[in-house]
Structure formats: C-alpha cells, structure tokens
Amino acid sequence: MENQELEKKMMSIVGADGSIEEVEVILAFEFKDTKKEYVIYTKNEKDENDNITVYVSNVDRSSGEPKLLGVDDEEEWNRVKDVLRELSKAE
Amino acid sequence: MQDQIDLLESDDLKLVKEEKPRKKLKFKFPSMYSVRKRYSAFRKKVTELKLERAKEKLTGYTIDNNDVNAVDKIKKRAKHIAKLEGKLKYEREKTLRKAYIKSRAIKLSNKMIAEVRMNADETYWNLPPDKIDELLSSTQGRYKPEVKKQPEPKKEINLEKDLQNDLSKQVTAAMNEEKAVKEQATKVETSMANNRITSENEQQLESDMNKEALDLVNKAKEEVKPVETINQDTAKQAIDNGFNEQEKNTNNNAQRSFNQFNDQLMHEILPKEQVVNTVEKPFQPKEVVPEKIETEELQLPSVIPQMGTQLPSVVEQKGTQLPSVLEEREMPIVAPERKEEAKEQELNLNKLIENATSTDELDELLQMIKEKEAQQEQSKQEVEAAKAKEAEAKAKAQQANEEYQAKKTFLLEKCNAIDEDTRHNKEQSQQITERAQKFAEEAEIKMQKAAQVEKMIGPVATNVRPVEATQSQGKSR
Numbered sequence: 052m053e054n055q056e057l058e059k060k061m062m063s064i065v066g067a068d069g070s071i072e073e074v075e076v077i078l079a080f081e082f083k084d085t086k087k088e089y090v091i092y093t094k095n096e097k098d099e100n101d102n103i104t105v106y107v108s109n110v111d112r113s114s115g116e117p118k119l120l121g122v123d124d125e126e127e128w129n130r131v132k133d134v135l136r137e138l139s140k141a142e
Numbered sequence: 143m144q145d146q147i148d149l150l151e152s153d154d155l156k157l158v159k160e161e162k163p164r165k166k167l168k169f170k171f172p173s174m175y176s177v178r179k180r181y182s183a184f185r186k187k188v189t190e191l192k193l194e195r196a197k198e199k200l201t202g203y204t205i206d207n208n209d210v211n212a213v214d215k216i217k218k219r220a221k222h223i224a225k226l227e228g229k230l231k232y233e234r235e236k237t238l239r240k241a242y243i244k245s246r247a248i249k250l251s252n253k254m255i256a257e258v259r260m261n262a263d264e265t266y267w268n269l270p271p272d273k274i275d276e277l278l279s280s281t282q283g284r285y286k287p288e289v290k291k292q293p294e295p296k297k298e299i300n301l302e303k304d305l306q307n308d309l310s311k312q313v314t315a316a317m318n319e320e321k322a323v324k325e326q327a328t329k330v331e332t333s334m335a336n337n338r339i340t341s342e343n344e345q346q347l348e349s350d351m352n353k354e355a356l357d358l359v360n361k362a363k364e365e366v367k368p369v370e371t372i373n374q375d376t377a378k379q380a381i382d383n384g385f386n387e388q389e390k391n392t393n394n395n396a397q398r399s400f401n402q403f404n405d406q407l408m409h410e411i412l413p414k415e416q417v418v419n420t421v422e423k424p425f426q427p428k429e430v431v432p433e434k435i436e437t438e439e440l441q442l443p444s445v446i447p448q449m450g451t452q453l454p455s456v457v458e459q460k461g462t463q464l465p466s467v468l469e470e471r472e473m474p475i476v477a478p479e480r481k482e483e484a485k486e487q488e489l490n491l492n493k494l495i496e497n498a499t500s501t502d503e504l505d506e507l508l509q510m511i512k513e514k515e516a517q518q519e520q521s522k523q524e525v526e527a528a529k530a531k532e533a534e535a536k537a538k539a540q541q542a543n544e545e546y547q548a549k550k551t552f553l554l555e556k557c558n559a560i561d562e563d564t565r566h567n568k569e570q571s572q573q574i575t576e577r578a579q580k581f582a583e584e585a586e587i588k589m590q591k592a593a594q595v596e597k598m599i600g601p602v603a604t605n606v607r608p609v610e611a612t613q614s615q616g617k618s619r
Contacts, residue, residue, distance in 0.1 A: 057178055057179060057182045058182055058185070058186075060181075060182075060185065061156075062155050062156060062157075062158060063156060063157045063158070064158055064159075064160050065157065065158070065159045065160065066160055067160065067161070071157075076152070076155065076181075077174065077177050077178050077181060078149070078177055078178075078180075078181045079149070079150040079151070079152035079155065079181070080147040080148060080149050080150055081147065081148050081150055082146055082147055083145075083146055083147065083148055084146065088150060088152075090152065090155060091177070093169075093174070098168065101170075101171065102168040102169060102170055102171075103168070103169050103170075103171060103174050104166060104167070104168055104169075105166075105167045105168070105169050105174065106164040106165065106166055106167070107164060107165040107166075107167060108160065108162075108164045108165070110152070110155070110158075111161075116159075117154060117155055117158050118158065118159050118160075118161050119158050119159065119160040119161065119162070119164065120161055120162045121162035121163050121164060121165060122165045123162075128165060130146075131165075132167070133143050134143055134144075134146075134147055135167070135169075135177060137143045137144060138144070138176065138177045138180055139169065139172075139173030139174065139176050139177050140173075140176065
C-alpha cells in the first residue's frame with residue numbers, strides 16, 4: 052500500500068538504435084565535490100530471487116542537453132554503490 | 143556518505159538520450175523501496191519549498207492603496223496564491239476539494255483587502271505628529287489634511303461637496319424623472335395609436351354592418367317588389383267588383399225565384415179575378431224591393447249556400463289586405479319598369495276578377511291574393527329584421543364612437559398633464575444645473591484660494607512610510 056502512495060517519477064530513454072524505453076527514476080543526485088550527477092532508474096524487472104534490477108547512469112550536461120553516460124570509473128562506481136547502500140537502509 | 147551528495151529533482155530528465163551503456167545493480171525490494179521513499183520525500187519537499195517561495199513572492203509584494211486597480215490586483219494575486227496553496231495541499235494530502243481554490247481565493251482576497259486597509263490605518267496612526275501635519279497640509283496625500291487639522295475649511299468644502307452631491311443627485315433624479323415621463327408619453331402615444339387603429343376597425347366594422355344591413359334591405363325589397371305590383375286600389379276594386387257581381391247575380395236569382403213563388407201564390411190562393419188583375423198589373427220592382435230583401439234573407443241559405451261562406455272571407459280579406467298594402471307603399475320607390483309590370487299584373491288581375499263568374503274562380507283568385515299577402519308579410523318581417531340589425535349596428539357604432547371620443551379626450555388630458563409635468567421638470571432641472579454650476583464655480587474659487595494659501599505656506603514633504611514596510615511589520619508582529 053505504501054508503495055502505491057509514492058509518486059512515481061518517470062523518464063523516457065532514447066537508445067542508440069532509436070528505441071524509447073520508459074523507466075522509473077528512483078534517485079537523482081550529485082556529488083558535492085565532483086559535481087557529477089547520477090540518475091538511478093529501474094524497469095521493475097525481477098529475477099528468480101525477487102531482486103529488482105536497477106540501472107545507474109551518469110548525467111552529462113556539458114553540451115547543454117542532458118545525456119546519459121555509463122559509469123566507467125571504478126572508484127566512482129563504488130562511491131555510487133555506497134550512497135545507494137546507505138540510502139537503502141531503513142530509517 | 144549522505145553529506146557528500148545533494149539530491150536533485152532533475153525535472154528536465156524526461157526524454158534523455160543514452161549514449162553509453164548503463165551500469166546494472168540488483169536490489170531487494172525493501173531496500174529499493176526505502177531509496178524511492180527518501181527520494182520522493184525529497185521531491186515533495188522541493189516542490190513545497192518552491193510553492194512557498196512563490197507564495198512568499200506574491201504576498202511580499204504590496205499593492206499601492208492609491209492604485210485604481212488595487213482591488214483587481216489583489217483578487218488576481220489571491221487567485222495565484224490559492225492555486226499554489228491548492229498544489230501544496232495536494233502534495234501533502236494527495237487530495238483536494240473541487241472548489242478549494244475558488245473559495246480560498248475569495249477568502250484570501252477579502253483578507254488582503256482588509257489587511258491593506260489596516261495597514262493604511264496603521265501608517266496613518268504611527269506617523270509622528272509633525273509628519274501628520276505635513277501630510278495633512280499636502281493636497282496629494284491619501285488622507286485629506288483638512289479632516290483633522292483644519293476642520294473649518296474642510297467642513298465648508300464638505301458642505302459644498304455635499305451640496306454638490308445633493309445637486310448632482312437631484313439633477314440625476316430629475317433626468318431620470320424626465321426619462322420616465324418621456325417613456326410614459328411614448329407609451330401614451332402608442333396607446334393612442336392603438337386606439338386609433340381600434341376606432342378605425344370599429345368604423346370599418348360599422349360600415350360593414352351597414353353594408354350588410356343595406357344588402358338585406360335591398361334583398362327584401364327585391365323580394366317585395368313583385369308583391370308591390372298588386373295595388374291596394376286594384377285589389378279593392380277587384381274584390382268590390384267580384385262582390386257586386388255576385389250580389390247582382392244573387393239579386394237576379396232571388397228576384398226570379400220570388401217572381402215564380404208569387405206566380406204560384408197568385409194561382410193557388412188568390413181568386414181568378416185578383417189573379418187576372420195582378421197579371422194585368424205591370425211588374426213594379428221598386429215596390430217589391432223591401433219584400434225582396436226579406437225573401438232574400440230567407441232564401442240566402444238555400445239559394446247560394448256558397449256565397450254565405452265566401453262573402454265574409456272576402457270581407458276579411460279586405461280588412462287584412464289593406465294595411466299590409468299601405469305599409470308596403472311606405473317602402474322606397476320601385477323601378478319604373480317594375481311598376482309597369484306591376485300595373486300590367488294588376489290589370490290582368492282586375493280582368494280576371496271581372497271575368498270571374500263562378501265562385502271557384504273567385505276562390506282561386508282569393509287564394510292567390512292570400513299567398514301574395516303571406517309573401518308580403520314574410521318580406522315585411524325580413525325588412526323589419528334588417529332594420530333592427532341596421533339599428534343595432536348603428537347603435538354599436540355610436541357606442542364605439544362615444545367610447546373612442548371618451549378615450550381620446552382622456553388621453554389628450556393625460557398628454558397635456560404629462561407635457562406640463564415635463565415642462566415643470568425641465569425648469570426644475572435647469573434651475574438645479576444652474577445652481578450646481580454656481581456651486582462649482584464657487585468651489586473652484588475656494589480651491590484656488592486654498593492653493594494660494596498652500597503656496598504661501600510652502601511645499602509639503604510627502605514622507606509617508608510605504609505600505610509594504612508596514613505590512614511586513616504587521617506580519618512580523
């Protein structure tokens with residue numbers, strides 16, 4: 052029930068092949084020091100263990116228009132994971 | 143770790159191009175839910191903050207009291223604020239009443255108007271006395287200086303203003319009255335026109351009725367005309383002739399029978415000498431007449447039983463026929479051709495009557511006369527009915543005419559009264575306008591004088607605290 056009460060924020064992603072997929076944004080944040088912006092989203096896909104797949108992309112605004120990039124840097128990726136881990140802890 | 147990040151609303155992330163492949167992670171539902179929850183709470187806060195800021199912006203900005211459109215501006219702003227509040231409420235409670243924004247806007251506008259008033263009062267009363275003096279001495283201030291400091295001239299002005307207002311009111315009232323009177327006059331005119339139309343209709347009706355009556359009369363005349371041809375005199379003569387003829391015949395018959403009877407008596411009862419004497423004596427009809435009449439009385443039932451029945455009927459016919467014929471004579475003159483025809487018919491009838499020797503023929507003639515008489519009576523009745531109708535129509539027309547005249551006179555009187563009223567009103571309004579002009583001129587002179595006095599005193603500073611400041615003060619309080 053609580054899940055239904057939360058307002059979903061949706062986003063449309065245009066793939067390299069031109070396909071568009073609708074995803075739900077779970078989180079958007081930026082690191083204070085690097086000023087790098089990240090967006091975490093899901094397509095609500097579940098695996099056999101009922102785990103939900105979540106995707107992480109780096110938001111690039113250098114060209115003015117926001118673009119989704121991957122997280123190449125390992126350290127950066129670990130940092131993101133830490134943030135998510137912390138936020139996922141129950142309040 | 144939370145200190146190192148800033149959550150972003152990222153409202154612009156709606157349609158984004160993916161240039162490089164994303165990273166993948168697997169979450170258990172509760173942990174993902176808690177992340178989502180935190181993020182949604184954050185977003186909610188952000189939107190609330192935004193709304194609050196917008197609201198603050200709207201409420202922080204004050205409206206000038208001197209602005210002509212102040213109330214409209216307040217209402218507009220109240221609507222904006224109500225919308226924002228509605229959004230906020232929806233964000234917080236996820237529900238919103240249908241008429242919430244409208245009712246809230248009304249409440250807010252009322253509150254704001256009251257606040258503006260209060261602030262204005264506050265600014266006035268919070269001013270130090272010297273500033274109040276300055277303000278009061280200025281003519282451009284929102285508060286008229288004459289109210290507190292200079293009561294006497296203000297009173298005068300007020301009196302003048304009141305008078306002017308009264309005069310203007312009177313003028314407007316007079317104008318309204320004039321308008322009303324004009325409207326009434328137009329109404330009366332229209333009603334008069336309607337009356338004219340109705341009277342015309344009535345006249346037309348009357349003429350139609352008259353025409354109908356005339357037609358009926360003419361018809362009746364036409365019907366009567368053939369009957370007219372039988373003259374009273376001719377009928378009389380015919381009857382008389384018939385009667386005389388019959389009388390002669392009966393007399394002759396009676397005389398013959400009397401002679402026969404006498405002869406028999408002479409032969410049977412009287413002696414032969416007497417008989418001879420009597421035979422020798424010539425017949426003297428003059429001496430016999432009284433006897434003859436006596437015998438006639440005796441003989442009548444036996445000799446001419448038909449005559450006994452016929453004669454009274456003839457007499458009766460005479461009695462009934464005469465007045466009807468006379469009445470018919472009162473009718474308008476008949477065409478000459480018809481008259482001739484009637485004469486011819488009359489003559490024929492006379493001839494017929496003269497030639498009629500038997501009682502049967504006489505009976506036929508009498509029957510004919512009777513029929514004609516009946517026809518005459520019928521036509522007479524019709525004529526009378528037509529006359530009655532005509533009289534009725536005439537009476538109606540007369541009544542309508544009288545009514546129309548009465549109405550006309552009444553309306554004319556009314557019109558005259560209205561005209562007099564309008565004249566009176568016009569005079570009054572003229573007087574009032576003249577008075578108003580005089581007062582205006584006087585007021586202008588006084589105003590000029592006041593301006594001169596102001597100039598003599600010197601310029602007045604207008605250091606009035608802005609309303610915004612007071613408003614914010616009030617809020618802080």
